Amino acid sequence: MIRVLVVDDDFMVAKVHSGYVERTDGFSVVGVAHTGADAVRAVRDLRPDLVLLDIYLPDQDGLSVLRELRSDPSTVDTDVIVITAAKDVETVRGAMRGGVLHYLIKPFSYAALRDQLLHFATLQEKLRRLASAGQEDVDDVFGARPRTASTLPKGLAQPTAELVEQALRDHPDGLSASECAQVTALSRPSARRYLEHFAETGRADVRLRYGSTGRPERQYHWRS
Known part of the structure; x- marks a missing residue:
């Protein structure tokens, strides 16, 4: 079971996104946070496999939370998918530099989140099975397969x-x-x-x- 922390300042949105996660086979919500400080504390205490991270939080923005997670040895291995209404290029670039797996713009459907969750599960399973990675395996992990x-x-x-x-x-x-x-x-x-x-x-x-x-x-x- 893949353990997920949902981070969103809006209580109702967090509830909806938590419901999406629970509907997806192989995933469970281990916690919900509504501020950046609570998010960092929850990651340290709960050790989730994946964080769904909002950008707009009341005490600090999600990119600051991301940087804090990446700088702490106890949380650096936690994977992150950004879920946000932020569409500006600098935020997208900051998320990319912070090593997020994907960036979902609100509002999104259950199908859109489910696809990313299942993709995450597939990659995790593939990495567990691999002793060494070929180029095709690396392309799958980094999303480098061309689609032009x-x-x-x-x-x-x-x-x-x-x-x-x-x-x-x-x-x-x-x-x-x-x-x-x-x-x-x-x-x-x-x-x-x-x-x-x-x-x-x-x-x-x-x-x-x-x-x-x-x-x-x-x-x-x-x-x-």
């Missing part, structure tokens, strides 16, 4: 690829090509081309779904 239009085969467009990706992310139980076409308003052949591209590049898994009659149908699942 140039990575797509000829005939596929980045906006459409992002549309199909979002459809898969929004349907964790998987989609067939026909179902994806309905969700995205694409033709079935077009939807299938993008789905097959994601499967071939390892970004989606394919499973066979058997009906009562006929051939099994290919069902695509986005890999968290």
Whole structure:
């Protein structure tokens, strides 16, 4: 079980985000803090695996909390995801320099946070299993896998690829090509081309779904 500390100055927002965490398999909330000082104290006392850290706190900003955590040997190993309404570039840059895993801008959906939590869990498990890391492993950890239009085969467009990706992310139980076409308003052949591209590049898994009659149908699942 991955233990999470939720830090937010708004009591109701903290409650909502805590609910999101508890809904995600493999995660539990071990504490909630509403000020920077309480956040630092909670990390030292509770030793969570992950902190969801707000930037706007009443006594000090989240970046100051982050720097304090990183300078203390007892808390330096705690991972952090920033959750905030702050959109200014300097805050984003400061979070990046502080070694945060991700930066979620409020308001965000449960699905958006769930994806980051599951990604965190996957990386932690992968790092535990590895004796040494290859370039692909390092790319996974640092999020260096390219996602520009140039990575797509000829005939596929980045906006459409992002549309199909979002459809898969929004349907964790998987989609067939026909179902994806309905969700995205694409033709079935077009939807299938993008789905097959994601499967071939390892970004989606394919499973066979058997009906009562006929051939099994290919069902695509986005890999968290």
